[in-house]
Amino acid sequence: MANLRIEQLNKRYGATTVLNDVNLSIEDGEFVVLVGPSGCGKSTLLRMIAGLDGASGGDIHIAGKLVNTLAPAERGIAMVFQSYALYPHMNVRKNMTFGLKFTGVPPTERERRVAEAARMLRLEELLERYPRDLSGGQRQRVAIGRAIVREPEVFLFDEPLSNLDAALRVSTRVEIANLHRLLKSTIVYVTHDQVEAMTLADRIVVMNKGRIEQVGKPLDLYYEPANLFVAGFIGSPAMNFFEAKVESIEGGRARVTGAAFRGLDVAAASLSVGDTLTVGVRPEHLVRGEAGAFAAEGIVELVERLGEASFAYLRRVDGRMFVAEVRGRQTPAPGETVTLVAASPDVHIFDASGLRVATGTR
Amino acid sequence: MTTEQRARSISVHLVLIAYSLLAVGPILLVVMNSFKVRSAIFGSPLAPPDTSTFSLIGYEKVFRSSHILLYYSNSLIVTLVSMALVLLFGAMAAWALTEYRFRGSTVLALFLSIGIMVPIRLGSVAILNMMRSAGLNDTLTALVLVYVAQGLPMSIFILSEFIQQIPKDLRDAARCDGVPEIRIFFEVVAPLLRPAIATVAVFTIVPIWNDLWFPLILTSSDSTHTVTLGVQQFLGQYITDWNSVLAALSMAILPVVVIYVILSRQLIAGLTSGAVK
Ligand SMILES: Nc1ncnc2c1ncn2[C@@H]1O[C@H](COP(=O)(O)OP(=O)(O)O)[C@@H](O)[C@H]1O
Ligand SMILES: [Mg+2]
Numbered sequence: 001m002a003n004l005r006i007e008q009l010n011k012r013y014g015a016t017t018v019l020n021d022v023n024l025s026i027e028d029g030e031f032v033v034l035v036g037p038s039g040c041g042k043s044t045l046l047r048m049i050a051g052l053d054g055a056s057g058g059d060i061h062i063a064g065k066l067v068n069t070l071a072p073a074e075r076g077i078a079m080v081f082q083s084y085a086l087y088p089h090m091n092v093r094k095n096m097t098f099g100l101k102f103t104g105v106p107p108t109e110r111e112r113r114v115a116e117a118a119r120m121l122r123l124e125e126l127l128e129r130y131p132r133d134l135s136g137g138q139r140q141r142v143a144i145g146r147a148i149v150r151e152p153e154v155f156l157f158d159e160p161l162s163n164l165d166a167a168l169r170v171s172t173r174v175e176i177a178n179l180h181r182l183l184k185s186t187i188v189y190v191t192h193d194q195v196e197a198m199t200l201a202d203r204i205v206v207m208n209k210g211r212i213e214q215v216g217k218p219l220d221l222y223y224e225p226a227n228l229f230v231a232g233f234i235g236s237p238a239m240n241f242f243e244a245k246v247e248s249i250e251g252g253r254a255r256v257t258g259a260a261f262r263g264l265d266v267a268a269a270s271l272s273v274g275d276t277l278t279v280g281v282r283p284e285h286l287v288r289g290e291a292g293a294f295a296a297e298g299i300v301e302l303v304e305r306l307g308e309a310s311f312a313y314l315r316r317v318d319g320r321m322f323v324a325e326v327r328g329r330q331t332p333a334p335g336e337t338v339t340l341v342a343a344s345p346d347v348h349i350f351d352a353s354g355l356r357v358a359t360g361t362r
Numbered sequence: 363m364t365t366e367q368r369a370r371s372i373s374v375h376l377v378l379i380a381y382s383l384l385a386v387g388p389i390l391l392v393v394m395n396s397f398k399v400r401s402a403i404f405g406s407p408l409a410p411p412d413t414s415t416f417s418l419i420g421y422e423k424v425f426r427s428s429h430i431l432l433y434y435s436n437s438l439i440v441t442l443v444s445m446a447l448v449l450l451f452g453a454m455a456a457w458a459l460t461e462y463r464f465r466g467s468t469v470l471a472l473f474l475s476i477g478i479m480v481p482i483r484l485g486s487v488a489i490l491n492m493m494r495s496a497g498l499n500d501t502l503t504a505l506v507l508v509y510v511a512q513g514l515p516m517s518i519f520i521l522s523e524f525i526q527q528i529p530k531d532l533r534d535a536a537r538c539d540g541v542p543e544i545r546i547f548f549e550v551v552a553p554l555l556r557p558a559i560a561t562v563a564v565f566t567i568v569p570i571w572n573d574l575w576f577p578l579i580l581t582s583s584d585s586t587h588t589v590t591l592g593v594q595q596f597l598g599q600y601i602t603d604w605n606s607v608l609a610a611l612s613m614a615i616l617p618v619v620v621i622y623v624i625l626s627r628q629l630i631a632g633l634t635s636g637a638v639k
Contacts, residue, residue: 073540085531089553099539
């Protein structure tokens with residue numbers, strides 16, 4: 001088990017920059033999830049930690065040791081691939097022991113580790129089977145087993161659940177969480193699915209276009225997104241954004257107005273008159289009512305009923321859409337004009353460059 | 363099946379049957395006539411042997427008057443050794459050229475693809491001189507060397523295509539597992555290349571086994587003759603011993619057919635694997 005430190009990591013393919021000055025520090029035993037839209041460089045970062053891709057610049061330390069020039073096998077990592085990458089011509093047992101032959105693990109020890117991993121992952125019955133005779137979930141567990149028997153310092157997962165169906169994804173997610181509790185090892189886990197990220201992570205790293213946008217605990221990212229990108233990425237349906245301006249500042253309070261919502265008072269903090277802002281409110285924080293720090297009006301166009309909650313899609317006065325969560329049995333009818341309000345702690349303010357403005361509401 | 367589909371299916375089959383007859387006909391003719399007396403070969407060449415025309419005289423003569431078994435073993439040695447080397451070096455080169463970027467790799471790939479386009483026979487004179495000065499004239503080694511050179515470019519080309527289809531994650535997984543590169547090649551990549559290797563094996567073996575040109579110019583003594591060259595001694599300028607020629611040819615065909623039958627399932631898998639994912 002080990003900590004992991006990444007400093008000023010860069011990756012370029014010709015003229016395109018895939019990773020841009022990535023700095024990240026991961027504690028021993030921490031479960032860190034890299035999340036971000038497809039193509040933002042998550043896999044690239046993971047492969048560079050593994051040593052499968054070289055860096056264009058920067059350092060990677062594992063367990064305090066600089067590993068830039070070490071081969072993957074010498075870094076104390078084990079990787080689980082999205083495609084599982086099981087050796088098709090070897091049975092499950094052989095898949096797990098194959099790598100151990102080359103790292104000097106004696107045969108009895110190999111057997112012990114396979115037996116233990118098989119018990120942990122419920123693979124005992126499958127040890128003599130070939131990958132082609134396994135279901136997707138079983139293959140996934142074999143791939144994890146192959147990583148476990150290496151007893152690595154750091155586990156690297158690249159979208160391990162994306163090839164599973166929805167039900168299996170949920171149960172495997174729970175298994176991975178259990179495994180982390182059991183092994184207490186450092187895990188770096190890549191996904192583009194924010195639910196996976198929120199449920200599994202000790203800390204989430206949100207990436208976008210080769211940069212780290214924010215690092216934080218799941219709920220910190222949810223309640224205090226550092227910028228517009230994180231605000232829009234974490235949470236489903238995504239946060240609603242409203243253009244706004246600082247109209248006046250008086251007695252430490254700023255009056256924020258916009259075309260699509262009623263005026264709003266926030267702590268002035270660093271704001272000055274005339275600033276262009278973006279006001280963000282999550283659908284689940286909007287309720288029907290008249291009184292609230294934030295209030296917006298809209299005409300209901302569509303209602304999606306999910307059961308416990310429904311999502312109402314409303315057209316704002318400026319013509320754009322926003323979404324509100326409606327709880328319970330009474331849902332608004334299409335065509336109805338509704339006023340939705342939110343309490344001031346649930347209102348996020350971002351400045352013109354997209355950064356969060358601390359307005360002292362939370 | 364609608365009538366239109368049926369008509370299509372019948373016409374497709376007619377074409378395939380016609381093609382098969384065209385391809386198999388001469389071989390069948392050779393084998394059939396090798397079991398007949400001389401007069402029947404010319405009297406009714408298309409008739410199968412019957413009790414009055416059946417004869418093993420051709421085979422008897424071949425075994426009695428020539429070292430057919432020696433020619434046979436020469437052919438086998440040359441073909442199998444060449445095939446083994448072509449497959450081994452071809453697969454290794456294909457792996458290196460697709461997997462590693464190194465200085466000159468593009469130039470090397472280009473150089474090898476020229477070998478596909480330029481027939482090796484154009485270099486016959488130079489090859490003969492080279493073999494002479496290397497002291498390899500009239501040896502089976504000379505033939506093996508030439509055939510390896512002849513077979514490599516195409517086998518590298520075909521195997522590269524197949525290697526590219528092996529998921530990259532597999533090699534990466536093996537690297538994370540600490541498997542040395544050479545073992546990744548032999549224990550992860552090579553087993554997955556089996557259909558491709560069977561395909562390349564057939565494409566390599568047939569022209570080598572059938573080749574007359576290089577045995578003719580590179581070997582001179584009876585002890586280094588191959589089957590195709592050995593058959594020539596029955597073809598005279600004035601008289602041709604057709605019984606012996608046909609018998610020797612029939613025997614020459616046999617190994618190729620056997621190898622094809624052994625490899626055919628893998629071969630078909632290899633030929634179609636690119637088409638159906
Ligand atoms: N070998 C390569 N050559 C050029 N560009 C690459 C290469 N590998 C990845 N990229 C680019 O790097 C970016 C990040 O890729 P990746 O790390 O796979 O994204 P993610 O895993 O977040 O979806 C993509 O835009 C991709 O096109
Ligand atoms: Mg990826």
